[in-house]
Structures are given as C-alpha cells and as structure tokens.
Amino acid sequence: MQTFLILLALLGLANTGIAWRHFLRGRAKHGNLGEPVLSKKYELPNDQWFEQFLDHFNPTDARTWQQRYFVNSSYFKKGGPVFLMIGGEGTASAKWMVEGQWIEYAKQFGALCFQLEHRFYGKSHPTSDLSIKNMVYLSSEQALADLAYFIEGMNRLYQIPAGTKWIAFGGSYPGSLAAWLRAKYPHLVHGAMSASGPLLAQIDFQQYYVIVEKALRTHSDACVKTVEAANNQIHIMLRHRIGQEGLKKKFNLCEPIDPGHTKTRDIANLYENLASNFADVVQYNKDNRNSSKTSNITIDTICDILTNETIGVPVDRLAEMNNLIMKANGDKCLDFSYIKMIKELRNVTWNNEAAEGGRQWMYQTCTEFGFFQTSTARPNLFSETFPVEFFIQQCTDIFGPRYNINLLEAAVERTNTLYGALQLDVSNVVFVHGSIDPWHALGMINSTNPQAPSIYINGTAHCANMYPPSKEDPPQLTQAREEVGRLIGEWLKNSL
The missing domain is CATH 3.40.50.1820 (Alpha/Beta hydrolase fold, catalytic domain)
Known part of the structure; x- marks a missing residue:
C-alpha cells in the first residue's frame, strides 16, 4: 500500500511539474527552423x-x-x-x-x-x-x-x-x-x-507583437477585439478568489493562482505564455514545415475559435484556443510558475530539457541580442504585465546579478557595432x-x-x-x- 501511494505521488509530481515551454523568447522548441517533411524515405547522411x-x-x-x-x-x-x-x-x-x-x-x-x-x-x-x-x-x-x-x-x-x-x-x-x-x-x-x-540587435522588441496583431487582423477585427476583451476579463477574474479558481479550470493551470500573488512574476509569466500562443501561430503560419505538432493550427484556426460566439464569452474562447494548442503539444497543464521556469533554465547539465537550446538561446539574448518580445506597444491587447524589465529580470535571475540592463545595453551596442x-x-x-x-x-x-x-x-x-x-x-x-x-x-x- 505504501509503495502504491508513493507511486501515486510521483505520478502527481509528473503531471504538475514544469511543462517546458514550446515557444520562448520568439524561439520554437528545438530551434526556429523546423524540419522539412520528406516526400519519401531516404538513407540520411551520417554524423x-x-x-x-x-x-x-x-x-x-x-x-x-x-x-x-x-x-x-x-x-x-x-x-x-x-x-x-x-x-x-x-x-x-x-x-x-x-x-x-x-x-x-x-x-x-x-x-x-x-x-x-x-x-x-x-x-x-x-x-x-x-x-x-x-x-x-x-x-x-x-x-x-x-x-x-x-x-x-x-x-x-x-x-x-x-x-x-x-x-x-x-x-x-x-x-x-x-x-x-x-x-x-x-x-x-x-x-x-x-x-x-x-x-538589428534590440533590447525592447516592441514591434514583434504589433506585427502579431496585424496578422490577426488579416482574419478580422473581431478576432483582435476578442483577444482584448478576453484579457480584460482575465484582469477582472484575477481580483477575486472565485475568478482565480475559474481561470485555473478554464486554462487547465498546473497549480492554483496564489491570491496573495496576483501581481507577481507568476502572473506576468501567465500572460506571456498566453501571448506566446499567438506569436507561435503567427510566426509559423502556413510555412510548410509541418514538422511541428501545431503546424496545422493557423491564424484562421485560432481566429475562427475566437470569433465563435457559441463557445461562450471571450475568455472562454481564449481558453478554448489555449487548450487546443496544449493538446497539440501534449501538455497536461499550463505551468505559469516563474520560479519553476527559472530553476529549469539554471540547470547546467546537458541531459535536461532546457539544454535542447532554451538555456543557450536565453544566454545569447541576454549577452548579445536582446530581442525581448514585450507587451509594451500593445498593453490593452496582450496585457501590460511583461515589459522589458520582466525579461531583463530573467537574465539576472538565471545567470546572476551582473547580467543586468547595463551589461545588456553594452552588449547590444557591441553587436550592432560589430555587424x-x-x-x-x-x-x-x-x-x-x-x-x-x-x-x-x-x-x-x-x-x-x-x-x-x-x-x-x-x-x-x-x-x-x-x-x-x-x-x-x-x-x-x-x-x-x-x-x-x-x-x-x-x-x-x-x-x-
């Protein structure tokens, strides 16, 4: 019986552990260039x-x-x-x-x-x-x-x-x-x-989500308005316990929202996760790589969901879209814990999930390029919670106090001067x-x-x-x- 309970506990931990981000800082998991889908079987070249x-x-x-x-x-x-x-x-x-x-x-x-x-x-x-x-x-x-x-x-x-x-x-x-x-x-x-x-190396890459918004508008203005309305509803739901519990259920969050931490980096991480869903779909819309689990999810796919009033109010439609992407990626829940993300990215071993490139790319953005996709230019649409300071804090929390704004400003200037x-x-x-x-x-x-x-x-x-x-x-x-x-x-x- 004791062995059985331990097994259940371990399974519980597996289900609530970090669901490694499939899209982080504009980078898709395993790299921004996917694999081509081969038209036939080949004997591939050896290493x-x-x-x-x-x-x-x-x-x-x-x-x-x-x-x-x-x-x-x-x-x-x-x-x-x-x-x-x-x-x-x-x-x-x-x-x-x-x-x-x-x-x-x-x-x-x-x-x-x-x-x-x-x-x-x-x-x-x-x-x-x-x-x-x-x-x-x-x-x-x-x-x-x-x-x-x-x-x-x-x-x-x-x-x-x-x-x-x-x-x-x-x-x-x-x-x-x-x-x-x-x-x-x-x-x-x-x-x-x-x-x-x-x-162009640039710390505050505000234009990124401006272009994401424009891409959504190619479907309809209604798609964009739904995103804005859904985020406003999330703002309201975060203010009280019943709303927080509703968000956990709707978005299948890995853990409850801490009532005392509704304005912390966890919440910023939650909003940035949800915004990244849009970024991922837009960045690879109909690109023919088809090697991604979400390659068949397009701008039309998500906007058709967001504008479908039979699904419910805007926040319900946003949750429906989020859950579709999670299912495609095989995620059991949405992990928005900031400290879990930081701990994973602090892991220096080669045999961990972040070592597929997440930690390395994070290092390059913190020491060469910036490229931080902030919500600053579109705060009403994607929330005001992940400005450039949110990303610079990640550099400091992962790599240490010297990896701050002063280092990054000098690094970006150096990159642009070099190239x-x-x-x-x-x-x-x-x-x-x-x-x-x-x-x-x-x-x-x-x-x-x-x-x-x-x-x-x-x-x-x-x-x-x-x-x-x-x-x-x-x-x-x-x-x-x-x-x-x-x-x-x-x-x-x-x-x-």
Whole structure:
C-alpha cells in the first residue's frame, strides 16, 4: 500500500511539474527552423565530426572539441559550387540534406552540400556542461569563426579546387549568420541567402507583437477585439478568489493562482505564455514545415475559435484556443510558475530539457541580442504585465546579478557595432522576409544596395522560402524562390 501511494505521488509530481515551454523568447522548441517533411524515405547522411578550436580569439588556448556536420555529395558535378547550410539555435537535422529549397538549388547548380551544427546546440558540445564559465564561448563571433575554420578544413579534406565558390544558406538566427559570414569572411564565402534573419540587435522588441496583431487582423477585427476583451476579463477574474479558481479550470493551470500573488512574476509569466500562443501561430503560419505538432493550427484556426460566439464569452474562447494548442503539444497543464521556469533554465547539465537550446538561446539574448518580445506597444491587447524589465529580470535571475540592463545595453551596442545592424555593407547577399513573420521588423526589407537586394514576400511567415515547395504556396512565394535561384546563378558566374 505504501509503495502504491508513493507511486501515486510521483505520478502527481509528473503531471504538475514544469511543462517546458514550446515557444520562448520568439524561439520554437528545438530551434526556429523546423524540419522539412520528406516526400519519401531516404538513407540520411551520417554524423560527421570536425575538430574545432574552443576559443578562436585566444591564440594561446589550444583546446579543441568535436563539432557535428553533415555532407551530401549526391548532386555534385565537377566544377560545381559548395553550399553550406548554417545551423542555429537548435539541433541540426540530416533531413535538410535531402530536401528543402536549397537542395533544389544544389541539383540545379551541381553543388556539394554541407551543414554545420552551431556550437552548444544539438550534439555539438564544446564543454562539459552549460555553466556560465563555459558559455562565455557561446557567441555569434565564435560561431562565425567556426564556419570559417570549417570551410578551410573541408577545402583540405575534400581537396576542393582553389577558386571553388561557397554559398551560405541560413534561416532565422542562421540567416543573420549567413549575411555576417559573407561580410566578415568574403575570401571564404562568395554569396549568402539570408532568410528571416534579424540584423538589428534590440533590447525592447516592441514591434514583434504589433506585427502579431496585424496578422490577426488579416482574419478580422473581431478576432483582435476578442483577444482584448478576453484579457480584460482575465484582469477582472484575477481580483477575486472565485475568478482565480475559474481561470485555473478554464486554462487547465498546473497549480492554483496564489491570491496573495496576483501581481507577481507568476502572473506576468501567465500572460506571456498566453501571448506566446499567438506569436507561435503567427510566426509559423502556413510555412510548410509541418514538422511541428501545431503546424496545422493557423491564424484562421485560432481566429475562427475566437470569433465563435457559441463557445461562450471571450475568455472562454481564449481558453478554448489555449487548450487546443496544449493538446497539440501534449501538455497536461499550463505551468505559469516563474520560479519553476527559472530553476529549469539554471540547470547546467546537458541531459535536461532546457539544454535542447532554451538555456543557450536565453544566454545569447541576454549577452548579445536582446530581442525581448514585450507587451509594451500593445498593453490593452496582450496585457501590460511583461515589459522589458520582466525579461531583463530573467537574465539576472538565471545567470546572476551582473547580467543586468547595463551589461545588456553594452552588449547590444557591441553587436550592432560589430555587424553594422541595418547598415550592413555587403555584396552577394539576398535578404528574404515574409510580411507575417514578426522578425522582419529587425531585418533588411528595403535594401537599396543592388548587390544585396531584399525580397519581401506578402502573406508568408518565418523562413517560408526555405521549405520544400507545396501546391498551396502563393505565387509570390514561388517567385521569391525563383528570384533567389537567379541571383545565385549570377553570383556563380561572376568573380568576387
């Protein structure tokens, strides 16, 4: 009997433990670039390993580690280029080596294809753990140097003839890396396709939820009004015990709302969780990746629920939408505990859920980019409870008191100084963005440089042009893919 009770207790803990966030700080679980859905079965390339320096900027530090990469030579033709897909804030996938738009270009131009996983993500573990003393080696600068040394290493290993042109591909943060790689190492990289890459580091990313709202309005004004009304009802329900109990039941919260803490970070975390549902759907709306559990949940899906008056009052409809997304993700309950989230992100071991990339990406936002998606610009719509201070506090609570606003302001200024932000001076780069993707606000969408044009695709989402084509693709997306292919052809004809 005692064993049975212990088992029940453990099961209870499993059900009420932290439900790790599927969307955190604009990052989807496992990285912002999903996997392509393969049209048939392939024998995928095996893991390969490249010996990489731990610190590229200290010539007295000879420590090395093994970085994972993939190679596919199936489409290579003598005299062809080399294509490099840059890994980002998640595990690199071998599926990208056999399908995806860059593979179509590889077939067209007879390219040898490589994909390099980003340090500290996936299986590429430079250090024994994710402690702060080790994560000082996690930065975009180190990642770019990894790419440079990798290119030189592959040129030697595969005896690639001198003068062979390398073209880099990246989506989301790797889209930024692709552009910066061409700018910083033009002798190694001849051109780059940068999809949905934010070039401007910015602490308070207010525009993010402004674009989310605009995307919801493409369905209807009624959808937006319902969100606002639902949040107003939540405000009221939080003021009394019966309302708090009602919220727990409606939104299937993992634990009751503490009556004495209705204005604490827990509540801010709750509101930010609910807002992130909208962000996740909008950012990936109809992007053809289909590898996400929520990929079939679109703007139309959630707005149809929110405008369906037969479901109940606005807060009921918002709960219905939330529960649909939770069910799709396999979540038993919605965990809004701030301290649980912080404790999970403090875990420095590789064998924990946050180590799939959550802690690492949090570190990069706290030390390089900011990118904090705040509610400041739309407080009536998504609540006023998660301003920029809420996110800076997370940096301090996770990594320590020195990771504060002063450090972050200096770090963001440094990033923009190093790379040029939206004044990046570069050639043979094409910047591709979708109008629905909130990240386009920090990207190059109006380039006046004919050698580095921008393609802005109305009605498409994050990295949409990178996924395999679909019959449902709008014509402007198809045209964008064709234009990128034309530009690559021009680069390959011309010298640096």
